[in-house]
Amino acid sequence: MLRQYELVERVKEYDPDADEAMLNRAYVYTVQKHGTQTRASGDPYFSHPVEVAGLMTDLKLDQETIATALLHDTVEDTLATIDDIEVNFGGDVARLVDGVTKLSKIEQMPENERAAENLRKFLLAMSEDIRVLLVKLGDRLHNMRTLHFIKKPEKRERIARETMDIYAPLAERVGMYEYMREMQLLAFEQLEPEAFATITKRLEQLRDKGGGQVDAIALKIKQALAEAGLSVEVSGREKHPYSIWKKMAERHVSFEQVTDIMAFRVICESEADCYNVMGLLHRTWQFLPGRFKDYISTPKNNGYRSLHTSLMYENSMRVEVQIRTREMHQLNEFGLSAHWSYKQGDRPDGQVGWLRDLIEIVDASHDPEELLEHTRMAIYQDRIFAFTPKGALFQLPKGSTAVDFAFAVHTDIGDQTVGAKINGRHIPLRTQLQNGDVVEIIKGKNAVPQMSWLSFVVTGKAKAAIRRAVRLKERGEIVAMGQKLFDQIINQVPAKIGKKAMREALKRLEMEDDDDLYFAIGASDISDRDVMEALVPGCTEAMPERPEWSKTGKRLSIRGLTPGVGFTLADCCHPVPGDKIVGTRRSGEKVEVHAVDCHALASGIDSDWIDLSWGRQSAGAVGRIRVTLYDRPGTLAEATGIFAQNNANVRELERAQYDPPFQSYDANLEVKDLAHLNRIVSALRASDAIASAERI
Structure with missing residues (x-):
């Protein structure tokens, strides 16, 4: 653990004007407030914020960020308050600490909802100042380094999963690749211990067998570039176990089949040298088509800049090479944190583009599952x-x-x-x-x-916005329908309903306003009797219960429709019971039911889609088929005979095409369901009189 003077000296090395007294106060404050608290490892609890502050000094962050790292757990885990922080360390530090602090513990909520709520608050705080994220990432990285001390395996797994799903992607999005790689590696060890052990062992065996192969290849690359007059630094490394495991999973290959296990980095003097190095490497060794990426001319969203290429080295060994300048390398490894160095006069706006998208997703998401789904889409x-x-x-x-x-x-x-x-x-x-x-x-x-x-x-942003818009539109339509049904309900009430009666009814039903009641009626969340009883208590006692009518015979029923909404079966695809179906809806019209593979849907329909399914009693619809007959006497009679033998009533029959020696007919047939229609098509195909038969 860093001692007080060591931490201050680290900051003073890169920021001689730092407020030494404030840093000393923050160090002493966190030691005093955490007092005798201990971590799972048995170490004093204050060792954790001190180590997080040390990580922030590695990034050369400003004094407010260092103080925030020291104080980030005091409000959550001690008697300290945000007001105390502001009095002792100023408003800037207090705001940052408030952003990093987990603002609420919702212990009774399900795990996914608790994670979503914390993520929601964290993203909103992060949007105001990106330093909140930098401290949080340091906090999570140190917690992952000490995760093995936690005794409960389910808790270790939960923290590791959260790190893999949320924090490692966030680190990648702000360009902090060192943090991302270490978090992924530590989380992988917890989540896939067998795979981690196996790959680690294989890497050790490869290392022993190769005998310094990485260094030898790096030297060979450097010599080839030096001969061309290029002064560069070349380093090599094995990819870490998680990266290898991910490639094995994506490509469905074994460890032995992963050929680009080694990666090399070439640091150049200038941007022009980067392109010269790339050209020389491609002339010296065969490069793999499709594996070259130019992130210098077109940087990633997080500012990452580099050239990537893959080469076929000796003995058909595939290696990955990254080429960049020293400045690019510094920004690539530490991302946005590099911009927050004390040396930078123009600090970036915390509301970077992708972060704005996350905030819109927070506002648009309807429930915790949606929020987590959309956020993961947006950040990784x-x-x-x-x-x-x-x-x-x-x-x-x-x-x-x-x-x-x-x-x-x-x-x-x-x-x-x-x-x-x-x-x-x-x-x-x-x-x-x-x-x-x-x-x-x-x-x-x-x-x-x-x-x-x-x-x-x-994209998470698009999905969240579409779902919100559809929900608002659906609610408006259901409210309008509910209002019409409400007008029918009050006609059955033995009293005139005024504003006072309406207010009292809403109180009894625990609803906010008229629209809430109309929506409940339109969505069938409340019965007519309950509405009447709320309007005029006691008025339904003498009323008989309304019988429920079942759907019988050939009446079709569709699940997923709003009560009271009519429907028609689309003529373009003629869906029958057994087909997977969706509905399309235009304002003021009935819902049109289509088979999900209908060509009209694929080409685009200007209407809303509704997920639908057939009701249990659904039986009987019109299916459409095309029959191609040999052009000779009796073939049409044989086709219609097959319809009759299979109990299919012909609703419509017309010749679609005449192309000697064939003629084709389109037939609309009354069938029970999809299985019935398929049996008819199979029987037609088995006939010698018929060249082909297919559903259209």
Whole structure:
């Protein structure tokens, strides 16, 4: 553990003007407040904030951040308050400590909700000052280094999982790759102990067998570059076990089949030297097509800049090489924290672009599961680059579509999207973007996000915004329906309903306003009798119970529809019971039911999508098939005979095509369900009179 004078000296080395007295006070304050508290390791508790402060000095962060690291647990774990911190250390430190402190312990909530709530508050605090994140990452890294002292395996696993899912990705997003790699490695050891032990052992065996192979390759690369007059530093390392395990899982290969276990880094004097080095390496050793990435001309969102390439070294050994300048290397390893060094006059705005997206996700997410899902999407995915027509650059996850791009530019643009052009050509909104695409979003004044977009968007921001818009629209429609039903209900009440009666009814039902009541009625969350009883207590005592009518015969029932909403079966795909179905809805019209693989859906329908399924009593619908017959007497009669033998009533039959020696007919058949329709198609295909039969 760092002693008091050692910590202060570290800060003074890079910031001679630091407030030594304030740092001393913060050190003494945390020692006194934590007193006799101990950690799972048996060490004094104050050793933890002191070590976190030491990590912050490694990053050369300012004195307020060092003080925050020392004090970050005092409010949560001692009798100290934020007011005490402000009085003793100033408003800036108090604000940072408040941001890092876990603001509430919701012990009764389920684990996922507790994690989501803490994440929500943390993201909001982080948005005000990125230093909150830097201290939190240092806090988590030190906790991971001492995780093995915790006795309960389930607690170790929970902390490791949270680190892998939230904190390591956050470290990557702000460019702190050293923190990210160590967190992943320590979490991997806890979450996959057998895999960790196996890969570690294999690496040791490889190391013993190779006998300094990494150093030998690094020397060979350096000699090849020196002969060309390039002065560089070359270092090499084995990839850590988690990185290897991840590649094994992604590529479905064994350890022996992972060929790029070794990675090398070339540090150059200038940006021009980086490109010269890359060219020389590609001329000296064969490079692997598709594995070259230029993050110098097009940096990552977190500011990361480097050239990446993979080479086929001697004996068909594949190695990865990263090429960068010294300045790039410093920024790459420590990311945003490097900008917060005391030397930097122009500190970055804490509201960096991706962080703004996270805050919008916090506001849009409906429940804890959504929040965690969308946040993980936003902070940990491989990226592509796309441009607006004016040349503004946006980074998006691989697989992103024009809709993802629209929401990345601005939520309002995403909400108003009706179409898009990629590189000047109109394209379907579900089209995936490629690196370098120029994307123009076409907007409509009355446009709203469509439920169908959720089937192809990949960014957390887009998913959260679409779900929020759909929920608001659905609520408005249900409220309107509920209001109509309410008007029918009050006609059955033996009294005139005024404003006072309405206020009293809302109190009895524990609802805030009229819209809450209308929504409950429209969504069938409350019965007519309960509403009537709330309006006029005692009025339903003499009323008979209303019978429930079951659906019989061939009546179709659809699950997932709002009560009172009608539906029709789409003519484009003729869904029958047994098909997977969705509904499309336009304002003021009935829901149209489609099979999920309907071509009309794939080409885009300007309406909302609703998840639907068939009810238990559903039986009987019209299926459509195309039958291609040999053009000779009796073949049509044989086809209609097969319909009759299989108890299928022909509703419509028309010739679709005549192409000697064949003629094709489209038939609409009344069938019980999908299995019934499939039996008819199979029987047709078995006939010698029929060339082909298929559902259309």
